[in-house]
Amino acid sequence: xxxxxxxxxxxxxxxxxxxxxxxxxxxxxxxxxxxxxxxxxxxxxxxxxxxxxxxxxxxxxxxxxxxxxxxxxxxxxxxxxxxxxxxxxxxxxxxxxxxxxxxxxxxxxxxxxxxxxxxxxxxxxxxxxxxxxxxxxxxxxxxxxxxxxxxxxxxxxxxxxxxxxxxxxxxxxxxxxxxxxxxxxxxxxxxxxxxxxxxxxxxxxxxxxxxxxxxxxxxxxxxxxxxxxxxxxxxxxxxxxxxxxxxxxxxxxxxxxxxxxxxxxxxxxxxxxxxxxxxxxxxxxx
Numbered sequence: 295x296x297x298x299x300x301x302x303x304x305x306x307x308x309x310x311x312x313x314x315x316x317x318x319x320x321x322x323x324x325x326x327x328x329x330x331x332x333x334x335x336x337x338x339x340x341x342x343x344x345x346x347x348x349x350x351x352x353x354x355x356x357x358x359x360x361x362x363x364x365x366x367x368x369x370x371x372x373x374x375x376x377x378x379x380x381x382x383x384x385x386x387x388x389x390x391x392x393x394x395x396x397x398x399x400x401x402x403x404x405x406x407x408x409x410x411x412x413x414x415x416x417x418x419x420x421x422x423x424x425x426x427x428x429x430x431x432x433x434x435x436x437x438x439x440x441x442x443x444x445x446x447x448x449x450x451x452x453x454x455x456x457x458x459x460x461x462x463x464x465x466x467x468x469x470x471x472x473x474x475x476x477x478x479x480x481x482x483x484x485x486x487x488x489x490x491x492x493x494x495x496x497x498x499x500x501x502x503x504x505x506x507x508x509x510x511x512x513x514x515x516x517x518x519x520x521x522x523x524x525x526x527x528x529x530x531x532x533x534x535x536x537x538x539x540x541x542x543x544x545x546x547x548x549x550x551x552x553x554x555x556x557x558x559x560x561x562x563x564x565x566x567x568x569x570x571x572x573x574x575x576x577x578x579x580x
Contacts, residue, residue, distance in 0.1 A: 296337070297365050300363045304319050304320065308410075310406070313407045316357040316362070322351075323564065324424065324564065325351070325412070326352070326354065327408065327424065328426075329356060329358070330359075330432065331429035331430035331537065333360040335362040335363060336537070340355075350564055352415065356408065391403060396456050396463065398463055399469075399470060405438040405439060405473075408435055412426065412445060413442070416444045421563055421564075425448070429451045429536065430497070430533070431454060433467075434469060436448040437467060437469055437477060437487060440477045441473040446484060447485075447488070447558050447562040448485070448487045450489045451489075451490045452498045454498055458498075458499050464499040465501045465505050467502055477510070480513075481510040481514070482511075485513055487506070487515070488514075488517065492518075492523070492539070494531070520547070524548065535552075
């Protein structure tokens with residue numbers, strides 16, 4: 295692949311609670327917030343976002359780190375460029391107070407901003423509610439966002455925080471007790487949470503999904519794939535179900551997982567009588 299021009303996305307900014315970030319949007323219909331994995335909004339994250347958009351939904355990508363549209367594959371920029379970019383993308387995350395990395399029983403502060411973004415998008419796009427996808431570093435954000443009643447479908451793709459260094463960290467996810475209690479109440483009513491992981495992924499241990507099953511009951515649907523289902527051409531060990539390790543061919547387990555995600559959004563967000571009012575237009579990136 296090569297860098298993605300993102301010419302089919304509009305770009306604006308959203309400010310709330312003293313934080314402001316760029317936001318990319320495309321499509322019409324109810325909104326789905328797609329939160330990228332490290333190193334940022336890559337061409338493969340955008341390919342996934344377009345699949346969501348093509349259902350008849352508005353896809354919304356907050357630009358939280360990295361360079362939007364840049365391809366991290368060494369084939370695009372060479373190994374030196376890829377390594378340098380990876381360092382630039384990851385280093386700030388270690389010190390930014392918006393994100394928690396190791397702490398248990400905490401929701402990252404950025405989630406407050408994400409909930410406000412989801413509320414704005416719901417007001418603009420209409421529909422019964424909002425969906426959210428978090429990937430790796432942002433995986434748990436989608437769960438914490440579900441403390442808000444507007445979020446009807448949450449997808450946790452390889453949720454990796456807190457980093458599973460200790461036993462306690464392996465057996466939890468990055469969400470505060472009060473937020474988890476709110477999500478548990480909603481799980482008994484109108485919320486569906488879908489979790490995706492490769493069984494051999496050390497960043498997403500099985501204990502984390504067992505914890506989610508205990509907390510959310512039938513509202514949590516776990517998709518756990520054998521490592522052999524991952525794209526063998528990917529540079530890293532099996533991890534990114536919807537992007538780097540996706541084999542986008544019928545009958546492949548990762549493709550089936552992708553289809554399960556799309557069907558969740560289709561069934562929870564799209565209504566027979568229409569997609570809701572169009573969202574407000576945002577200025578294109580110069």
